[in-house]
Amino acid sequence: MDKGRFQKPAATLSLTAGQTLELRCKGNKIEWSYPAYLDTFKDSRLSVKQHERYGQLTLANSTAADTGEFSCWGQLCQGYVCRRDETKTGSTYIFFTEKGELFVPSPSYFDVVYLNPDRQAVVPCRVTVLSAKVTLHREFPAKEIPANGTDIVYDVKRGFVYLQPHADHQGAVYCKAEAGGKSQISVKYQLLYVE
Known part of the structure; x- marks a missing residue:
């Protein structure tokens, strides 16, 4: 410059x-x-x-x-x-x-995310690579949770956003990122529903 x-x-x-x-x-x-x-x-x-x-x-x-x-x-x-x-x-x-770091590092191995019916909840799976493909997964029963754009959206600056959380969303989840032929799993998040 x-x-x-x-x-x-x-x-x-x-x-x-x-x-x-x-x-x-x-x-x-x-x-x-x-x-x-x-x-x-x-x-x-x-x-x-x-x-x-x-x-x-x-x-x-x-x-x-x-x-x-x-x-x-x-x-x-x-x-x-x-x-x-x-x-x-x-x-x-x-x-x-950073080589080997697809997710922004978290200070813990397990985080709690509270789900309130009247406000958005964020699972903060933020990546360090803009082009990374990020998916959300339930631990039990094991399955991918689709970010359908209606209930859940992925925001690269925030993570997975539950737009209108409800009790069915409770449970342990994690994120998976893929970029450049490599994949990585995030820390786990316990989603707890509170009214």
Whole structure:
């Protein structure tokens, strides 16, 4: 990129894990959002700086776990009171591909997902490869659960979304991803129905 020039990134980007990511947003008061995982441990690989004319986010030694949405926006301030400038925002979802990791790593081997009849539920099977084919499976009785677009949809940024959960959806499930001739199974998720 030429010095002093900014280029808007695509809605999604695929980068190889291990690379250093640098994002810049024009403006003298820039705020950022990024995967919550990076905030959890006050990760020293992440650096956010405000320069005179732009904000800069740098992520060193990226990993598959860093996959997610990165956003920036300008702040409109009057005195000490600031608010988000909706006309000056930018975001991109970044897939950090890592050999042997088709799923964004989970901190546990087993997660619980609560199913409420009045709100969507998400089985967070997020992948690190945009082109991966992802399927949802019930553990017992063993069968694939179709994402039919009516009851269940797959959102590459969130996972499998149960649009209107009901008691029949309860049970243990897992996801399977396939890409580049390789396949991988996710952690297991226990779906519990609560009213």
